[in-house]
Amino acid sequence: MKAGPQKDTLAAILAGERRALARAMSAVENETTAGKVLLHALQPHLGRARVIGITGPPGAGKSTLVNALIGAWLARGASVGVVAVDPSSPFSGGAILGDRIRMGEHQAHERVFIRSLASRGHGGGLSRTAARVVDLLDAAGYDQIMLETVGAGQSEVEVAEIADTRVVVCPPGLGDEVQALKAGILEIADILVVNKCDLPFAERTERELQAMLSLRHHELWTPQVVRTSATSGAGVPALADLIERHGAACASQRRSHGGRVRRLIAASAADWLKRRVETMAGAEIEQLCALVQSGELDYASADLRAIELALRPEYKT
Amino acid sequence: MTTAPPKVLVTKIGLDGHDRGSRVVASYLRDAGMEVVYTPPWQDIAAVVKLATEEDVDVIGVSSLATDHLIVPKLMLALEAAGLKDIAVIVGGIVPDAGEALLLEAGVARVFHPGSALEEIAAEIVRLTGARRAANV
Numbered sequence: 001m002k003a004g005p006q007k008d009t010l011a012a013i014l015a016g017e018r019r020a021l022a023r024a025m026s027a028v029e030n031e032t033t034a035g036k037v038l039l040h041a042l043q044p045h046l047g048r049a050r051v052i053g054i055t056g057p058p059g060a061g062k063s064t065l066v067n068a069l070i071g072a073w074l075a076r077g078a079s080v081g082v083v084a085v086d087p088s089s090p091f092s093g094g095a096i097l098g099d100r101i102r103m104g105e106h107q108a109h110e111r112v113f114i115r116s117l118a119s120r121g122h123g124g125g126l127s128r129t130a131a132r133v134v135d136l137l138d139a140a141g142y143d144q145i146m147l148e149t150v151g152a153g154q155s156e157v158e159v160a161e162i163a164d165t166r167v168v169v170c171p172p173g174l175g176d177e178v179q180a181l182k183a184g185i186l187e188i189a190d191i192l193v194v195n196k197c198d199l200p201f202a203e204r205t206e207r208e209l210q211a212m213l214s215l216r217h218h219e220l221w222t223p224q225v226v227r228t229s230a231t232s233g234a235g236v237p238a239l240a241d242l243i244e245r246h247g248a249a250c251a252s253q254r255r256s257h258g259g260r261v262r263r264l265i266a267a268s269a270a271d272w273l274k275r276r277v278e279t280m281a282g283a284e285i286e287q288l289c290a291l292v293q294s295g296e297l298d299y300a301s302a303d304l305r306a307i308e309l310a311l312r313p314e315y316k317t
Numbered sequence: 318m319t320t321a322p323p324k325v326l327v328t329k330i331g332l333d334g335h336d337r338g339s340r341v342v343a344s345y346l347r348d349a350g351m352e353v354v355y356t357p358p359w360q361d362i363a364a365v366v367k368l369a370t371e372e373d374v375d376v377i378g379v380s381s382l383a384t385d386h387l388i389v390p391k392l393m394l395a396l397e398a399a400g401l402k403d404i405a406v407i408v409g410g411i412v413p414d415a416g417e418a419l420l421l422e423a424g425v426a427r428v429f430h431p432g433s434a435l436e437e438i439a440a441e442i443v444r445l446t447g448a449r450r451a452a453n454v
């Protein structure tokens with residue numbers, strides 16, 4: 001392997017060549033050496049795109065809303081990248097990647113690139129490499145990048161660190177479930193969308209969300225609630241306007257922001273360490289587990305010991 | 318790394334809407350540990366080519382129950398024109414003998430007829446994926 005990525009590949013990605021970009025995404029998704037080298041070389045070319053996170057519970061209408069937003073961005077002259085994550089089966093590891101079924105209206109458009117990813121056992125609503133696939137779309141020159149999470153519950157908030165603007169989609173009439181969500185993903189929202197607004201209870205859900213927001217303190221931006229019907233397109237231009245307004249208001253808090261970079265490094269370091277401790281072999285780790293089992297060692301001390309073991313060069317994978 | 322699961326597109330081109338078979342196959346492949354991009358029927362060829370490009374699938378499975386297999390040669394030409402000759406195409410469903418010869422000549426890797434075992438389809442996809450990845454290293 002050469003020290004740098006193939007010059008042609010790099011140039012082709014920067015020129016937005018579709019096939020090269022897609023192949024690079026696979027390399028990154030499969031965490032190959034070539035993928036890592038390529039990401040490193042692309043680092044200076046990042047940060048131009050606007051990244052919009054779309055999250056919410058299963059069936060809220062995230063993919064259909066992404067489809068509607070693709071139309072809105074195209075109408076405004078932008079190019080659009082989409083990264084849509086669907087869950088992998090915990091049993092077989094397989095996945096049905098079906099988000100782009102809902103994005104058929106614009107998927108053939110020249111200025112649209114859609115990529116589906118399976119979560120591959122990663123928690124947090126994304127896949128381990130989703131943020132890096134977003135980087136590739138950024139380097140390839142896509143203006144607006146939408147990152148759609150798996151159907152998310154309370155704690156799938158990883159998208160908050162990766163997206164510039166966080167959109168949480170809520171179906172109307174969740175009632176008590178909305179209450180339950182309050183402490184989770186609703187907190188990360190810059191914009192709350194009550195989708196399927198033609199259904200009963202849409203107004204009530206909107207009122208409840210407004211009431212929740214009124215109790216919180218906000219600085220740069222006060223989260224907004226908007227009602228949409230992704231299938232009819234009602235409210236979608238208003239949502240696109242809000243996303244643009246949020247981007248302008250919070251330009252200093254974008255994903256390149258220092259604090260966020262630190263949290264992302266923390267998350268990926270934790271991920272690395274977890275895999276390392278789970279997969280390392282040897283008498284020492286076995287002994288450590290035995291000591292905890294027999295009660296001779298407490299978990300906090302064992303944690304520190306496991307970190308020391310994980311950092312040893314002989315365990316390099 | 319060779320541990321990534323096969324990525325397969327299961328689709329239907331043309332005007333036939335009988336999608337039960339493609340759904341059964343897509344579900345089985347998921348249970349066999351594959352990542353399956355599934356589309357509804359009625360896809361046009363240009364859309365399938367763009368989708369296969371963006372998703373970088375290893376194999377495309379086309380389901381055909383009502384003579385849509387006759388436009389698969391056009392799909393093969395379109396894939397070749399897009400530089401996607403490395404993606405293997407398999408066809409499943411109702412394909413008369415004469416049609417099978419036509420498809421194989423057009424570059425289709427394999428045709429699965431009614432009664433084919435799901436395990437056999439999955440095994441063929443694993444084999445084709447391995448061959449593609451070995452060639453693309």
